Amino acid sequence: MPKIIVEVMPKADLLDPAGKAVANALQRxxxxxxxxxxxGKRIELHYEVAPTEEQIEAAKQIAADFLSNGVIEDVVAVTVEN
Amino acid sequence: MKIGVVTFPGTLDDRDAQRAVRIAGGEVVKLWHADADLHSVDAVILPGGFSFGDYLRCGAIAAQAPVMESIIDAANGGLPVLGICNGFQVLVESHLLPGGLIRNEHQHFICRDQKLIVENIDTAWTNGFKLGQEITIPLKNGEGGYIADDETLRRLEGDGLIAFRYSEVNPNGSVNNIAGLRNERGNVVGLMPHPEHAVEPGFGPDTPLAMRSGVDGLTFFTSVLNQVVNS
Known part of the structure; x- marks a missing residue:
């Protein structure tokens, strides 16, 4: 199944409490x-057929506008997997 | 005066917000997230809770709801809109107010009676306060840490867009002790603490006079009713 994978991470300079809790457990x-x-988050968008260039661009826009919030997060990767 | 109170899946404080409107003397219109019709309301309240289970980000999915398209249009046209707690998060995700809200600095959910300083009274929802007035209303959130980039912060401070600041204690690590914001026009206000839980003697925060007698939140609702009457 073709998919577009969007990866979102909390901004580097922001506290990531979940990551910190896991890091503490690993230290222990x-x-x-x-x-x-x-x-961070991995979000998969699934398609019936391989997405067109236009649809990939649309997915990037969705990633920037909805799947992430630029104030607190960065989209670190948008990958097409056919 | 008709005040719309929106219910999203996962909203918790819609009934308290409705009650606050009635106690202030307004007429409640229940608005449903899937209905884009605002039913000719004179103002809108986005109440607290965990809309859509806080999935994706707090308020992010609610910001895409049909009712929000209408509210964003109406707010840009001057309709008074108050976002409380999750409602504030919805306003930020809707870009009606700038910045973002992240998990509390200390990583704990917090529930306390919180002192605030009223920083701006030129808004639909704060015109009944005195500038610099200290008020106490409940605060209860897990993701109430307000952040914004430096440029946005300079604009917020410079243009007087900070409506409320935390007093004595910063409960969640919000930058510049920001508890609530207004937009440029003053019709949109959002804050993390809950005015609708401090509107009736016997059910509000403790005051030096008597237990549970605090009604500082009522002024939010009387303010908007006064503004609507006078406009």
Whole structure:
């Protein structure tokens, strides 16, 4: 099934409480080499047929306007997987 | 005077907002997220809760609801709109107010009676306060930390668009102690604390005079009724 995968991360300079909680747990488990954890989102948009260039552009717009909030997050990747 | 109160799936405080409108002397019109018709209301309240389960981001899916298309148009035309808590998040996600709201700095849900300073009274929802007045209304949120980029913050501070600031305690790490904002025109106000929970003696925050006697939230609703009557 063709899909467009949108990856969204909290902005680098913002506190990521979920990532911090996981990092703390990993530290407790003795993984001293892991210095930080950040948690973002992977969102899959599914298509019947491989999306056209126009549809890919539309998906990028959706990623910027709706799937992420530019004040607090960055879209780090939009990948087409046919 | 007809005040619309919107219900999204997951809204919690719509009934309290309706009650606040009635206590202030207004007529309530229930608005439904899937109905784009605003039924000729004179103002709109977006109440608190967890619309659409806070999926994606708080307020993000609600901002795409049919009723919001109409509210965004009407707000840009001057209709008074108040967003409380999740309603504030919806206003931010709708770009009616700038910035964003993130998880509280201390990572805990917080519920307390919160002191605020009224920073701006030239709005539909705050004209009954005195400038600099200290009020106490309940605050209850997990994602109430207000942030904005430096340029936006300079504009908010420079243009007097901060409606409320937290007093004594910053409960969630909001920049510049920002608790609530107004838009340039003054018809749109959003804040994290809950005025609708402080409108009736016996059910509000404690005051030095008596337990649960605080009704500071009522002024939000009487303010908009006065503005609508006078306009």
């Amino acid at each position: 488990k003795g993984n001293a080499e892991i210095t930080n954890v950040r948690i």
